[in-house]
Amino acid sequence: MLAIIEAYARGFLRDRPGLALTLLLPPLIYLLFAAIFGASGQGSIDASVSFTDLARSAASQTARAAMRKSFDRLSEQDSVQAVEANVVSGRADTGVILRAGDGPGLRIEILGTGGREAATNAVAARMSAIHAAMAGRAVDDGSVQRRRLGPAGDFQATYYAAAVAVMFMFFAAVHGAMGGLDERRSGLQARLVLASRGLAPVLGARLLWLTAVGVAQAIIIFLVATPDLPSLAIWQIAAGLLTAFVVGLAASGFALMVIAACRSRDQAQPLSTFLVLVLAALGGSMAPRFLMPPAFQSIGWLTPHAWAIESWQTVIWLGRFDSDVPTGWIVLAGLGVVGWLVAFVIERRRLSG
Amino acid sequence: MNGDPQSAALVFSGVHAGYGVKPVLTGLDLAIGAGEVYALFGPNGAGKSTAARVACGLLEPTRGEVRWPNQGKSGVSLSPQQEALFQNLTVAENLHVIARAAGARRERASIDVARALRLTACETRANELIAVLSGGWRRRASLAAALVGQPSLVVADEPTQGVDVHTRSALANALRAAATEGAACLLISHDARFVEAAADRVGFLLSGRLIKEGKPTALLDEAFGTRRTLAVRFAETPQDMLAKVMREAGFFASADGLTWRRIGDQPFEVARLLADAVNQAGGELIVSRPDLDDLAAALHEERHARDH
Numbered sequence: 001m002l003a004i005i006e007a008y009a010r011g012f013l014r015d016r017p018g019l020a021l022t023l024l025l026p027p028l029i030y031l032l033f034a035a036i037f038g039a040s041g042q043g044s045i046d047a048s049v050s051f052t053d054l055a056r057s058a059a060s061q062t063a064r065a066a067m068r069k070s071f072d073r074l075s076e077q078d079s080v081q082a083v084e085a086n087v088v089s090g091r092a093d094t095g096v097i098l099r100a101g102d103g104p105g106l107r108i109e110i111l112g113t114g115g116r117e118a119a120t121n122a123v124a125a126r127m128s129a130i131h132a133a134m135a136g137r138a139v140d141d142g143s144v145q146r147r148r149l150g151p152a153g154d155f156q157a158t159y160y161a162a163a164v165a166v167m168f169m170f171f172a173a174v175h176g177a178m179g180g181l182d183e184r185r186s187g188l189q190a191r192l193v194l195a196s197r198g199l200a201p202v203l204g205a206r207l208l209w210l211t212a213v214g215v216a217q218a219i220i221i222f223l224v225a226t227p228d229l230p231s232l233a234i235w236q237i238a239a240g241l242l243t244a245f246v247v248g249l250a251a252s253g254f255a256l257m258v259i260a261a262c263r264s265r266d267q268a269q270p271l272s273t274f275l276v277l278v279l280a281a282l283g284g285s286m287a288p289r290f291l292m293p294p295a296f297q298s299i300g301w302l303t304p305h306a307w308a309i310e311s312w313q314t315v316i317w318l319g320r321f322d323s324d325v326p327t328g329w330i331v332l333a334g335l336g337v338v339g340w341l342v343a344f345v346i347e348r349r350r351l352s353g
Numbered sequence: 354m355n356g357d358p359q360s361a362a363l364v365f366s367g368v369h370a371g372y373g374v375k376p377v378l379t380g381l382d383l384a385i386g387a388g389e390v391y392a393l394f395g396p397n398g399a400g401k402s403t404a405a406r407v408a409c410g411l412l413e414p415t416r417g418e419v420r421w422p423n424q425g426k427s428g429v430s431l432s433p434q435q436e437a438l439f440q441n442l443t444v445a446e447n448l449h450v451i452a453r454a455a456g457a458r459r460e461r462a463s464i465d466v467a468r469a470l471r472l473t474a475c476e477t478r479a480n481e482l483i484a485v486l487s488g489g490w491r492r493r494a495s496l497a498a499a500l501v502g503q504p505s506l507v508v509a510d511e512p513t514q515g516v517d518v519h520t521r522s523a524l525a526n527a528l529r530a531a532a533t534e535g536a537a538c539l540l541i542s543h544d545a546r547f548v549e550a551a552a553d554r555v556g557f558l559l560s561g562r563l564i565k566e567g568k569p570t571a572l573l574d575e576a577f578g579t580r581r582t583l584a585v586r587f588a589e590t591p592q593d594m595l596a597k598v599m600r601e602a603g604f605f606a607s608a609d610g611l612t613w614r615r616i617g618d619q620p621f622e623v624a625r626l627l628a629d630a631v632n633q634a635g636g637e638l639i640v641s642r643p644d645l646d647d648l649a650a651a652l653h654e655e656r657h658a659r660d661h
């Protein structure tokens with residue numbers, strides 16, 4: 001199996017243009033995404049707002065009524081912690097805390113994260129307007145305040161690094177797996193199967209090789225994104241790498257399965273491109289899931305992309321290791337294993353023809 | 354050598370095999386001994402490649418049995434019908450991958466690779482990428498890959514497809530050399546000259562079973578004795594007069610009417626009688642020994658006559 005992996009590695013290193021496309025294109029796309037979405041900060045975003053009302057006064061009732069008119073996606077929580085959790089996880093873009101102020105007034109706190117200043121700005125501006133309307137005049141008495149949650153790193157940078165990484169890992173895996181079609185057609189696959197005394201080592205070598213390429217892509221993208229990321233502890237780097245490994249496994253298993261189902265490149269090319277694009281779109285690789293309507297956010301969990309982005313986001317940006325992370329790892333590794341098994345069954349049938 | 358069951362490396366007993374409901378092999382019996390090159394000869398679609406797949410254990414017989422008495426299935430190597438190699442690796446690197454995939458450690462693999470390169474006379478191209486080699490050299494490399502690691506049975510499917518005379522003889526030598534070193538070789542081919550040069554025995558496959566088997570020279574002697582093939586080739590179809598004369602002399606025309614053949618005694622006398630007319634028509638005359646193609650044609654005809 002090692003010998004076959006080595007063969008792939010040699011061939012890969014000799015194919016300079018392919019090498020450049022596989023390893024340099026993804027970080028370029030990351031930089032492009034980061035530039036586009038970093039600059040879009042000024043537009044009015046339909047931000048989702050999570051709030052809690054600690055004042056419970058006549059003034060806060062008025063403010064709540066105004067907020068319901070202003071924000072389409074508004075959710076009420078019963079504690080400051082719940083609001084913070086929503087914002088930090090990305091479920092809400094911005095948090096709003098209504099506190100009792102001097103006399104009948106209100107103190108309003110706006111919670112945001114690094115890299116989501118656009119949403120925070122928009123909500124802060126709206127809340128200032130509401131406050132001003134209630135007071136009957138524009139006030140700048142510090143009753144609307146902002147607080148940043150989470151690390152200094154850019155929330156969106158981690159998101160886009162993860163999103164671009166998972167998308168390209170799937171593209172590269174599908175592209176790499178297509179080499180298997182040539183091996184099948186030329187009889188090289190049959191020859192390798194006879195030499196290795198079974199299909200499992202041959203397909204196993206392919207899985208591990210494609211996974212290795214995927215991990216390399218992820219490492220390069222996150223390296224390029226490093227200036228925008230929070231500073232990382234050793235465990236975060238390790239957990240990030242492990243995430244890269246299971247994402248690579250998922251991409252490779254998926255790719256081998258799709259390619260096994262195809263008879264020729266003419267079939268494989270459009271089918272795999274379609275599938276990879278659909279997964280990327282639903283899974284949040286193209287537009288952030290936290291900006292999608294709730295229905296699409298739920299559908300997103302059916303894609304490996306959502307799990308991959310969530311796991312990276314949690315360990316790298318949040319710096320947390322909660323139960324979502326191992327769950328994501330299991331889902332991703334599971335997809336890799338299932339994909340490989342399906343590919344194995346199909347390819348074994350094809351060996352006899 | 355022959356298919357002595359004691360030293361047989363591959364035995365088919367009444368093998369039926371096919372794809373889905375379509376039967377391709379319909380009761381194939383054959384035995385190949387260690388040190389023997391056995392050629393399966395037959396027209397396109399006869400089931401040769403299917404037999405090769407069964408011989409490699411890639412396709413299970415639906416009826417009958419296939420056995421590898423020497424080393425079991427694990428000693429089988431395959432040189433597939435297409436050149437099955439990594440394009441971005443050199444010849445030697447390709448062979449290394451095969452050797453190491455088969456379980457040899459690096460040093461052992463180097464010895465195996467050197468041996469396979471020697472048998473196929475590929476040493477001079479060992480360090481060239483497959484992608485830049487000519488078709489003939491790729492064919493050699495592909496056969497070399499099947500000879501790596503002393504397999505007990507080498508299955509070579511159409512190794513001479515699209516190669517020149519020179520390569521053909523190198524490939525024949527390689528197979529002979531591998532057999533001399535103890536391998537059993539199942540050669541799949543419809544290349545008559547190659548089979549005559551390389552094979553100890555030849556089996557004629559037609560519609561999924563053997564219709565004749567034996568040493569090529571013995572079979573040819575038995576079938577044709579002292580008779581010779583007289584072939585006449587024209588650039589354009591001959592005039593009716595000449596065609597009539599030739600038919601009366603026992604010639605048969607090819608489908609395009611350009612090649613006429615007669616297998617019989619006294620070829621030179623017939624040639625002398627026709628010489629002037631053929632020369633005027635711009636044709637050429639060739640006298641040769643009947644080959645396996647002629648034998649195959651005769652066998653098909655015989656069979657056809659018997660069936661109807």
Ligand SMILES: Nc1ncnc2c1ncn2[C@@H]1O[C@H](COP(=O)(O)OP(=O)(O)O)[C@@H](O)[C@H]1O
Pocket residue numbers: 352353372375377395396397398399400401402403404
């Ligand atoms: N994978 C396959 N699926 C279905 N039919 C096949 C397949 N491979 C070969 N055949 C059919 O089986 C018959 C024998 O094919 P094959 O063994 O390749 O013949 P040969 O090698 O003698 O030309 C042909 O009619 C061919 O069309």
Ligand SMILES: [Mg+2]
Pocket residue numbers: 401402403434510511
């Ligand atoms: Mg064939």
